[in-house]
Structure formats: structure tokens, C-alpha cells
Amino acid sequence: MFSSAERAAWEKDGYVRLGQVMTDAELAALQQRIDAIMMGEIVYEGMFFQIDSTTGNYGDLTGSGYAGPTLNYRKIQDLERDPLFLAYMQKPIFRDITRALVGENISCFRAMFMNKPAHRGTVLPYHQDGGGQWELDREKFVTIWTALDPSTLANGCVQIIPGSHTLGLLSERGHTITPEQEAQYCKEEDSIYLEAKPGESFLLHNYVLHRSGVNTSSQSRRAFSVVYMDATTRSTRNGGGFPVIFGDGALIPGRV
């Protein structure tokens, strides 16, 4: 369960390594499942897909939508609709963490696959999770990021600035920060690379500055990132709520 030492580390540094919280068999099943979704063998109508850029530039990413069978997707969202991913999201350890840090009833803003395909990938600039672009009426959430492959410096692991969550939200609009802020707050020597074994998870504070680079290796860097938030959170765009993961009205794997 979520220990007081882990909580203290997360509060101080804005992140904590949780280790592997699933079995090797569960990991293999998630790896196979995400590939099957990319290859169009399992289809969820309306699921969000984004193909990776060919240039590695964030600005070159184009729209969303399924673009045919390929392992070159950068991002897939709405994975709470898949029973294997949903069951993983509902692990007791995540129940414990979200109860301690967020509340009793928990929804998810996004259940997202993030990929750096072999010899590809797109630079994701330093940013924080939150701000006006997220269009939420409150910001009470945490991210749990899980490696589905070995995640290394060579294949574009996540890089963070420990303690930067204490700066608060740097841009009202959010997500990315200005070049001046990056020069001021994101010095290479202050950063750490979250290298991970497949199956390992990190708990991240939503305001911790983080980025990731491209993949210079032949090993893909697949990962699954879930933002858990208070289930009363509403979209400021349409007033709607979000899929419930824990508590009243929680989704049930296989019945989604």
C-alpha cells in the first residue's frame, strides 16, 4: 500500500517511484493489448489516436483519428474503455494512493498510451499538467505513469525537475512553459531521468515539470499514463463529468 515514506517523497520531490505493481503476466497482457489496438485487431469506436510525427517536432503533430494498422502511434486515449487497462487502473494500490491524495470518488481525465516508436518519437517539451487548456473546474489530481517497455535515456524516458511542483502553475493557460521559464527552471543539472523497467510505475504531481525526447534506439518506449481526479470535477467546456474509476458509479471491467 501507499506508505508514509512514499507520500513524503512525493510531497517533497513531486514524484515517487512505486516499482512494479502488476504481475509479469498482466504486463504481457497489456503489451499485447495495446499492440492489438494499434493494429486494429481490437476496435473501440471513437477512441482518440494520434500518429507520431516523422520529424520529431512537437509542432508537427497533426490531428487525431485512427490511421490504419501501425505501431507508430504516439498517443491513444480513452483506454478506460478496455477491460484490461481498466482493471489495471483499478488496482488496490491506486485506490489507496488516490484515496490518500485526492478523495473517495475518483474519475479519470485521461487514460493514455504514450509511445516513442523505435527510431522515432516526438519531443514533448517541458510542461505541467493543468491550466486553462485542460478546461477543468478544479485541479485536484495525480498522474500514475507506467512503463510498458524498458524506459531509458536512449528511447526517450521521461525527464523531470524534482521539486518543481512547488512553483505552482507557471502558465495560466498551461501546458507548456515559455523559453524564459524553461531556462530559469529546467536546468539539465537539476533534472533527473526516470528510467524504468517494464511494468514499473511512478506517481507524479501534476505540477512537476516534465518532458521527454525522441527514441534513438530500436526498442519502443511504450507507456501508460493515467490522470486520476476528484469525481466531482467537471469540464468547463461542456459541464460534463468524466469516467468514474473508484467509488460511486465506478466502471466495471467487461461492462464498459
Ligand SMILES: O=C(O)CCC(=O)C(=O)O
Ligand atoms: O510519456 C511521456 O513521454 C510523457 C507523459 C506525460 O507527459 C504525462 O504522462 O503527463
